[in-house]
Amino acid sequence: MTYPNVESVSSSSNRLIIDELDYDIPVIKNDFDRMFLALTNEQRNIFLNIMSAVKENKGGVFFVYGYGGTGKTFLWKTISAAIRSDGEGRLGGLNDGETIIDIPDDILINDPDDLIGSLIKFVYPSILEKYSSTDYFQERAILAPKNEVVQEINDRLLKKFPGDEVEYLSSDSI
Numbered sequence: 033m034t035y036p037n038v039e040s041v042s043s044s045s046n047r048l049i050i051d052e053l054d055y056d057i058p059v060i061k062n063d064f065d066r067m068f069l070a071l072t073n074e075q076r077n078i079f080l081n082i083m084s085a086v087k088e089n090k091g092g093v094f095f096v097y098g099y100g101g102t103g104k105t106f107l108w109k110t111i112s113a114a115i116r117s118d119g120e121g122r123l124g125g126l127n128d129g130e131t132i133i134d135i136p137d138d139i140l141i142n143d144p145d146d147l148i149g150s151l152i153k154f155v156y157p158s159i160l161e162k163y164s165s166t167d168y169f170q171e172r173a174i175l176a177p178k179n180e181v182v183q184e185i186n187d188r189l190l191k192k193f194p195g196d197e198v199e200y201l202s203s204d205s206i
């Protein structure tokens with residue numbers, strides 16, 4: 033799903049968006065308390081599962097299904113009220129377009145001068161010992177957004193192999 037353009041949302045004069053963001057937290061908190069107490073055991077279990085993914089910032093895709101009138105919308109309204117009454121503005125509030133994301137050290141490239149070299153070293157360690165192992169190459173890959181980057185990675189990786197480079201041509205039909 034595409035993300036909305038943050039600027040157009042935050043500076044929006046769109047009444048629907050303004051109404052949507054202008055909710056009364058105490059009222060929603062009351063709605064939440066009432067709905068939460070009314071949840072059936074099944075609804076409550078689903079609610080707790082989804083909310084733990086939200087609170088722990090894990091995210092996820094949940095497919096809630098059931099016959100008509102079994103309470104899916106009610107569950108959704110309870111989840112929505114829980115998030116909106118949370119009060120920390122983590123969801124549903126305006127976004128200034130900036131956020132801080134912690135990237136774990138073990139997947140962070142620390143050498144800003146040679147990004148591709150560092151990436152190759154990280155993904156293909158000890159290549160001189162492993163270059164004849166098919167498993168080694170089946171288990172790893174570097175994804176690149178542009179063909180020219182693919183080309184550069186290929187060239188640099190191939191230079192690491194011992195021996196001369198040989199080009200094999202193939203043909204679909206003769």
Ligand SMILES: Nc1ncnc2c1ncn2[C@@H]1O[C@H](COP(=O)(O)OP(=O)(O)OP(=O)(O)O)[C@@H](O)[C@H]1O
Nearest residue numbers: 070071072075098099100101102103104105106107
């Ligand atoms: N735990 C509950 N306590 C009280 N009322 C409930 C509860 N769950 C659902 N309801 C009520 O039951 C009715 C049907 O529920 P709801 O609209 O959520 O079902 P639905 O599964 O979304 O239905 P449909 O698939 O037809 O859209 C609604 O009036 C809703 O308020």
